[in-house]
Amino acid sequence: MPFQDLSLIDCEALQKDALESWKRSGSKILGYVCSAVPVELIYGAGIAPVRMIGREIPIAAANSKYTNYSCYFARSIYELADRGEYGLLDGTVFTYSCDCLRGLVDKWQYDFDQLYFYFLVRPQNSDVPGALDFFVKELHDFQRSLEDFVGKKMTQEALQESIRLYNSNRELLSKINGARGERITGSAALELTFAAMLLPPHEGNRLLQKAWSDLPSASLTFRGPRLALVGTALSNARLPALIENCGGMVVADDLCTGYRAWSGSVQPEGDLLRNLAAHYLHGADAGSQCPVMSTKGRLPARLNSLLSFKEQGRIDGVVFATQRYCDPQQLDNQYLFSALGDRNIPALKLEVEESVDASQTQTRIEAFLELAEQRRNN
């Protein structure tokens, strides 16, 4: 087996153990949904931030109590909360991630009792003069709110330590994801990325370090079609796994629950809130800014990023995995798909709900991989 098999890693069990142990120490846990939430601040306050990414479950309560005209990602998060599966959380932190999640935020407040709730306002256009200053002010308020919640001032050292911890988390994820197609499969790398977000950061780092040291050191370059996976949020790695079963591999991604969450690092010196604001406002990589952002040049940068992957020979094609009802990504798809087509770069659009329907999608992926391989060989 050239690639690490992660089927033995039970993320949920790991998370449960880690969170229960964290709670026993008397510390608090907050859930968050969006990769734009500065987790460093939460952890700097001595609280464990745990990402809520939903799960593949039948939706019932969310359709009646929240809405059925929202993406599966948002509805599955509501469903899990309704089932009481976020019982270990002391509260949640949301931001205006997108219009679907905007609706979830308010219904969440109304339906679920929680000790803590915070809605972080982040500008959606990073090149508006004053956007950074505005966001710094909002982060100050967020910091105060967290301090009130734990009853303790956050020290500069604690925040610095938290930033360093998350930087090493990102560095590890960057190394692991950078080895996709050579030392690890795309699906396994995504599973590890999820695991890192589901655990408190010190536990996440421990897992990532072990995974990194366990990866086979020899380069076992994958020979089939190599793909970039583009979209917003995925709750599981079934799609990259299906692509692998069909003979391809995801070696790059532009996802909220993937690259966007681990790219770059935060400067741990100087004005820390300003450093955090810059990281979470501008995004670590201009080529992977969130599709809700209306920053000038964001979309061409997203395209250029894919084009440069292609030029460097890193990918043979692009798969768009778009959550149903995700208007921001659909608008980006409209531009990216046609621009890739103009350049004769193979691209496939898939709609994701609960997950991918393997029986229907498999044939499309197989045909697409065949095309991508042909184009590569021509």
Place this chain on the structure above:
Amino acid sequence: MTAGAKATGRGRKGLETSRQVYPALKAYKIEMEQAKEEGKLIAWCGGGTTSIEILHAMDILPQHIDNMAAVFAAKQLSKEYCEAAEEDGLPHDFCSYYRTMWGYVKVGDKADPRVASIAWPDPDLIVGSNSVCTTHANGAKMLARHFGVPVFNFDIPTIHPRMDVHRDPDHRYKEHSHIGTTYPHELEEHYVNYVLEQNKRFIEFLETVTKRKLDVDRLKEVVSLSSRASQFFFELQDLRRAVPCPVGGADIMSLVTPSFIWAGTERALRIYQEAAAEARGRVERGEGAIKPEKFRLFFESIPPWYNLGLFGYLEDRGAISVIEAYPLMFCCLMDFEKPLESLARKQLSWMYNYSMIERHDFCLRAAETYHLDGAINWNVICCKIFAGFAPLFRDRFNDVLNLPVLTLDADQADPRDYAQGQVEGRIDAFLELLEQRKDATVNVGLVA
């Protein structure tokens, strides 16, 4: 719901002024075409309030993307254009305003030659904003790329819940009269400044595009006109508290147009002045829009523009929409001596820019002051904002006021998701429920 749409009914308007809105819109189309020939600029705007007062002050003629799509729908032309957009790759669940407009810009009159009678001239610039949804900001960019014209996007931050009045137990929901208007939020300074500075940049952008300077006195005059028009619109809404209600929902859905595109013009002021005068006269004479008035309803959300006849269907059964939140959002009282700050406050105070619980307080308050019997919640299936709001609206009406809510799932502009028979059947059942509740109240009263 399944397809099977038919050409649905037109809105039945009771006010003479409401009936003048569409002719005024047609006249505006001709003005825009003439202006274009004279070298004046046309701006397509999308997303809540986009400081169209500044456009008017600079002699640029604005048109609102939502309004264009709504007119396409009202003229039963949106279906073909939604289909054209879907053929071009936009999914069926994507915002139908943008599907309509994207289909139109892609295929023009090839889909339906009748469109020539309602389509507006192509834009010379586009103005977007995220104050209602993120689709508008990036949709504006998509249109700008298509036309190869400059685009300006406002970034309007959502009002943080710490500024919500409902959190203050002394205020609760009864304090303020109009969300987005005389709403007494103490907006934090950095919110106002952030948007105010963007309005300055907007002016610089327009000055570059037009190669002309803004006349600040002219802007003050325009802001003053916008504010005075808003005052009359709010008076009109206040008058609808009267029993019987002088003006029904179809009138208001038509009267929202001036605030969309003519805020800051004599035309909007005249229309709202006359509409308020008509309503005032009716209240003084004790005349209602319908007779008998059996049920007073709150109509929430964007209406089905392809079937404003829905309001007539209700009215024929003694039910009238006496208040709607959506049309209130485009008006604002402003201080013309501080035009840029006022415009910033108008953009921030946009109702859908607040937390849903806060804006729902408006709905709860309306339920008391407008003497409601129930509400109809038009659950716009392609609009993630309204669809996200619908369950909270239903729950709080039920929980706080014990008022029944009928939620109807259908679209705002795409008639393919509308099933007339099913909607009418559910309305009939809902009105029966309201009747039973009234009977029960009377019976309890007699026993007591």
